[in-house]
Amino acid sequence: MVINLKTRIWLTVFSIVLLFTFFTLFYFPAQQRKLLIKNYNTEVQNLANSVALAVNIAITDQNYNNLGSTIKLVKDDPRLQFVSMVQYDTVWSNDHRNFQVKKMIFKTFPENEHPEPDVQSNNSIIVKRGAFNTPVISGVILLAFTTKEINESQRKIRFASLIVSGIVLFIGILLGLLLAKKISIPILALRDAAKRVGNGDLTQRVNNRSGDEIGELANAFNTMVDDLSLARKELHETNVSLSSANQTLNNTLGELKSTQTQLIQSEKMASLGELTAGIAHEIQNPLNFVNNFSEVNKELIDEIEHELNAGNKEGVISIIRDLKKNEEKIIQHGKRADAIVKGMLQHSRSTSGVKELTDINVLANEYTRLSYHGLRAKDKTFNAVIQTDFDKTIQKINIVPQDMGRVLLNLLTNAFYSVNQKKKHHEKGYEPTVSVSTKKIYDKIEIRIKDNGMGIQHKVLGKIYQPFFTTKPPGQGTGLGLSISYDIIKAHAGEIKVETKEGEFAEFIILLPYN
């Protein structure tokens, strides 16, 4: 059960007042009485003592003045119940071993009182004894005062405190209610206003009538709602501008995407360009053989005719053997040219993404030559030793050949570029070498392309696969090669790693699943 603020306040005040009342009505008077009784006891005792002393003096000194005035004092006191002189006599037994103390009332005032020698204090009287001891007579003065007065005053006090408590209680309750109201009303107003603000109504403000903390709270609340209202407005405006900025960003994103597509295409075209020169040369060689071997065969056919006419059978057989050999060469080189052209066409097309069983060694070899000659076409001073080491046990693997070809082309191009750069700076004794190897390792194919060129700087190692990152001078590289290669290898569920030492070598290792 939640006790509300108002109730709490006046309950608190009420409890305090109640406590006070209890104190006033019971505790305080009780303490008072105790004190009074104590004082009274002391007083009576003192009086008894003085009477006893006076008796002592009277007997021993035969001076009865003191006793007279003391007795008068006692007698005149309205509180006096009785005063007795009690004589104590020590009575020894016959054998003087034990004794008894006989107490005897000698004289009492007033004479109508007949107290027992052993009388004690009770609710109505305080009895005190003062001892006197003279050779003539020994005993105690028994002094009894009434507690009537105390009881009377007690009643009076209790009555008074009852009245006072009642008044205080009443005032307290009133004040409590008043205070509760005074505090709770503004707080309730604040609560209601806060609730409404919480529900969205930002026009709420509270009246501030007092300068105290509640007033400050009201002010703070008002300020807060003002700020909130302002903030909401600003937020709304920000939203509007954000939404338009968002629109702009969307547009820009669209443009960027199309630019990216263009760049990738131009990268393709660039690599295609690199290919073209290489391809031209590549095709020249097979064509050279096709043409020449065809011509040779034409001559050989003429010779056959000649030999046939001459009847030289052995000659004819020998020539036919040569014919066959040459034909094979023609076919071989023709196919080679065909493959090169096909490869070139495939490279220029967007990838179909279709995997086919491909001989990775053949692919590697082709692209090694393509890359090398491509670069030689651009830079006639370019030269490098190519080492190949193809694992003949590798069967055809399921890859997208034009994509993987691009990867190899890219890595090879980079390798050749690197060794070429190094060659330009190191003249003596440096032999640019690029090695390409394939190897079957358990369930993977490993392709290694190593060059003894410039190596890769440690600080850029983390960036080499980033799109548009290149160490070539501006305009010389798109920076997309490794990024695209990385994506292609990932699409084949493979891995690409690099080992390098700056200034000495770089080796790219491709791992492809062998299925």
Place this chain on the structure above:
Amino acid sequence: MQSLSFFCLIIRFIKINDMKILVVDDEKDMQTLFEQRFRKEIRTHEMVFIFAFSGEEALTYLNQHVHEVVLILSDINMPGMSGLDLLGHIKQKYTKPPPMVMMITAYGDADNYNEAIHLGADDFLTKPLDFNVLKEKLKIKFNDKDFSG
């Protein structure tokens, strides 16, 4: 047939001088081609063809048999030592007399041509190789040489 008469001339030269022709090309089928196209000359020992598949191989051979080699036919674009490098080495090293060097290459551009001539190439042929042209040139060169004494 023009080729026949040229062949006769060359035969005469070979008989007199016992000359070797060194062919330098990384394509191994070049050997087959040469052996086919010059089969008559080889059969009759008019010409002897030596084949090297790299510039280094060529130099190694030349170290031993430079005086036997009258002509070097070299491709330009080869892995390792390029044809032009080889040309340079030969013309520098062997000067008495300098053997004839003809470049055979797919790259028919002006830069390659000028570089070759600058290095002292005696001739420049482009691929695909026209063997008739080659034979023609051989004849001219040998005739010149012969008559120069």
Place this chain on the structure above:
Amino acid sequence: MRSSPGSRGLLIILLFSMSLFAKSQESTLIAVGNQSGAPAAMKLSELRAVLMGEKQRWKNGNRIIIALMKTNTSVGKTTSARIYEMSGDELNKFWLALVFQGKAQPPYFFNSTSDLENFVAQNPGAIGILDKPITDHEIKAIMIDGQKTF
């Protein structure tokens, strides 16, 4: 003279008074009083009554103030024996009881006769018991039963 019962009684009385006289001749007592208050003569029984505290005031209204010698003096002893017929202690107890009950004004006890005389002289209504003739003429001797001394 013939001894009749009456004369015998008289003789006894005489003898008694003589013995008394004799006793008192051992220590005679004089009653003295302030000029104001106490009468010039009193009967012995009256004296006793006064000294016992039975009377509070003189005829003239003065309060009766008793002055005695302390019971440890010979006069005091004689006083208590002869007038009160009590010992010193008994006298004390007697007066204690009276004072306690507020019934009478207690006597003043003195160590020396001169003190007593001075006291009596200075306090109207005072009456005292001495054994010697007075020296102070501001106080008067009270005739007891017609006698100066008793």
